[in-house]
Amino acid sequence: MENFIAGTLMLFSNSTSVLIFVGGLLGGMIFGAIPGVSMLTLAAILLPFTGHLSATDGIMLFSVIYCAGVFGGAITAILFNIPGAPENAPTAFDGYPMTQKGQAGKAVGAAVLCSAFGGTCSAILMMSATAVIANWAISAFGPPEVFALVFFGLAVASSVGAATLWKGWLSVLFGLMLATVGLDPVGGIERYDFDIPYLLAGIHFIPTILGFFAVSEVIIQMEKRARGTYEAPKVSLDFPSLVEFWRLKVAVIRSVVIGFFCGILPGIGAVLAAFMGYNEAVRWSRDKSKFGKGELEGVVSSETANNAATGAAMIPLLALGLPGGALTAMMVGVFQMHDMEPGPLVFINSGELIWVVFSAMFFANLCIFFLGWLQTKTVVHLLRIPFHFLAPAILMMATVGAYAIRGLTVDIVVMFIAGIAGFLLRRSGYSVAGIVLGIILGKIGEQTFAQAMQMLYYDPMEYLNRPIGLALILGGAATIVFNIYRALRFPAAARA
Amino acid sequence: MGLTRGQLFEVGFWLTFALGAFALTYQFNLEIEIYEFGAYGWPRGVILCIVIAVLGQVYHDVRFGQAHRAVIGEDEERPQHDASYILRMLAALGLPLAYALLLQPLGFYALTPLFILAFLYAAGERRWPWLLGVTAFIYGFLLIAFARLLYVGLPTGNVRPFYDFSNWLLVVIR
Known part of the structure; x- marks a missing residue:
């Protein structure tokens, strides 16, 4: 606690640090909301300039951008079905249908509250046990466990948003096939590239996410206008009530745990956290059919989980020097620009830096709550613009976002x-959420499967010696068997 | 109970997709020294799962098809589409694709205002002040936000005079 107070005093007693804190917060929220451009672009632009800042301010700036950026993408996901980043994609599954039902204020409000709550919890957990948690996670979670986690996630995801269980599976499997395009992750052998150089690098998930969500939504709304059945969404600024939140307390706590846990795993981070948080909400729900149609719990689960991953992602970076994603890798660059290496020694040699970063992340999450509340009251009014005026703007933003990556x-x-x-797939009852999940988890899944098989000498029975992996594999298998049983016995009830 | 034409088409699509994808795996069925399953193991596993899921869907359609269609309202007569609907849908599907394909030669800066104008028209807007005003607003916003403030390098095209126009505009903006 003393360290935290000292870090807070250091952060707010220096006007330059305060300016950097506020700039990072606003910049992260704005850039996070622009698809394709994202917080990574802002971080990349700012990276060379951090050499002129102190090491503490440089690292603090990046950690604040990370917290705010993960939240920023939720707004466009909810209002226009354009996830600002892949970790916001599950937020769109239920957030956008809520907007269409005239509950945009409620959805954005829930995203604000849950992002702030998830992020704050994560920051507190990070402050209390960074070294212990990092050591445990790194030793207990190898490729076999990560593959088991992906398998579990995919098994649950098949029941989201499709007309039948089988179509849900086909959606996920189609995504997995798309993820195989390009070089294979072990031998670098070309697959499904049709001698087109572009396909060697695989199909990038940002353009596909933008296409499956934003572009398909514009076409669907255009079809409704052509049919004369289009209805403009009602604008509502209502925040979710305390009673509604209390009802979702279990989902929020579950998502904090999932998000924090996924965030610790290097290379997995907020994307898997958001999908797993959402999937678990579906799995534990008594009525799975309400998901994908505007269920508040869907927004709450994914936004809590992806923000809970932000603090956790700092743990392997700071405690072990292992970056978990692109932004944390850039933070290693900031450390190196100041002749420092992240890892256990940082805690001993630069304790004050660590605690300034911790307190900055804590306060950034609190600020998200207040800034997000203001944002809810203003940005929702964009929905008053007639859709046929918004549609070309959405398409153009998506175009720039898709192009800006590469x-x-x-x-x-x-x-x-x-x-x-x-x-076309949505009209036929398939789930674009499943396809996107398949694309994102497919790459991680294949790579970790190959590593796991090599580690386990191609003997699946070796999982018996790895209790965490075994539990996840059995959980996934049980989910599949249960879903098939329901689909065969009660087809109407099994409809996702 | 048989399958409807739409259901048959779906089954045919997925089986053709699976068969095609499986046949293509023979193009990369090379051994990898350090990995027993090779580059083809994972895709073939996924293809097998696709076939199982298609069979499950066929079973579902045959066994519960009618009841299921009744639940989701597919038995209702599909609305008849008039010429205006077809034209507008062709525009909604074709315009973005044409825009994407023409971006490389003509460039973002020359093509975008024309696309926005055409898309607004296809969406049913017929008032010229609105057509021009909204186009100018969106185009202006994109130029200021991305070309001037964020310095995002957007396609300039490679065909004259579009390429020259893009470069001239960039000089003016920046």
Whole structure:
């Protein structure tokens, strides 16, 4: 506690640090809301300038951008079905249908509250036990466990948003197939590239997410206008009530645990956290069919989980020097620019830096609550703009977002093809959420499967010696068997 | 109970997709020294699961098809589509694709205002002041936000005079 107070005093007693804190917060929220551009772009732009800042201010700036950026993408996901980043994709599953039902204020309000809550809990957990948790997670979680986690996530995801269980599976499997395009993760052998150089690097998930969500949504709304059945969403500024939140307390706590846990795992981070948080909400729900149609619990679960991952992602970085994702890797760069190496020695040699960063993340999450509340009261009014005026703006933002990642016009073509495919698949009862999940988890899944098989000498029975992995594999298998049983016995009830 | 034409088409699509994807795995069925399953193991596993899921869907359609269609309202007659609907849907699907394909040669800066204008028209807007005003607003916002403030390098095209126009505009903006 003394360390935390000292870190807070250091942070707020220096006007430069305060300015950097506020700038990082606003910048992260704004950039996080722009698809494709994202907080990573802001971080990359700012990276060279951090050499002119003190090490403490530089690291603190990046940690604040991380917290605010993960939250920022939720707003566009909810209002326009455009996730600012992959970790906000599950927020759109239920957030956008809530907007269409005239509950945009409630959805954004829930995202604000849960992002702030998840992030704050994560920051507190991070402050209390960084070294202990990092050591445990790194030793207990190898590729076999990560693969088991992915398998478990995919098994649960098949029941989200499709007309039947089988179509849910086909959606996820289609995503897994798309993820195999490009070089295989072990031998670097070309697969499904049709001699097109662009496909060697695989299908990037940002254009596909933008296509499946934003572009397909625009086409669906255009179809409604052409049919004369379009209804503008009602604008509502109502925040969720305390009673509604109290009802979701279990989902929130579960998502904090899932988000924090996924965040610790290097290379997994907030994306898996958000999907797992959402999937678990579906799995534990008595009425799974309400998900994907505007269920508050869906928004709450994914936003709590992805923000809970932010603090956790700092644990392997600071305690072991292992970056878990692109932004934390840039933070290693900031450390190195100041002739420092993240790892256990940082706690001994630069304790004050660590505690300034911890307190900055804690206060950034609290600020998200107040700034997010203001944002809810203002940004929701964008929905008053007639959709046919918003549609080209959405398409243009998505176009810039798809192009900005790699500077390839092929990404824009991929995005629009994904949009048209998404439109046709959604009309036929398939789940674009499942496809996107398949694409994202497919890459992680195949890589960790290959590593796991090598580690286990190709003997699945070796899982008996790895209780965490075994529990996850059995949980996933049980979910599949239970879902098939329900689909065969009670097809109407099994409809996702 | 048989399958409807739409259901048959779906089954045919997935089986063709699975068969095609499986056939293509022979292009990369090379051994990897350090990995027993090779580059083809994972895709073939996924393809097998696709076939199982398709069979499950067929079973579902045959066994519960009618009841299920009744639940989700598929038995209701589909609305008849008039020429205006077809034209507008063709525009909604075709315009973005045409825009994406023309971006490389013509560039973002020259093509975007035309696309926004055409899309607004296809969406049913017929008032010229609104068509021009909204186009100018969105285009102006994109230029200021991305070309000037964020310095995002957008496609300039590679065909004259579009390429020259893009570069001229960038000089003016920046």
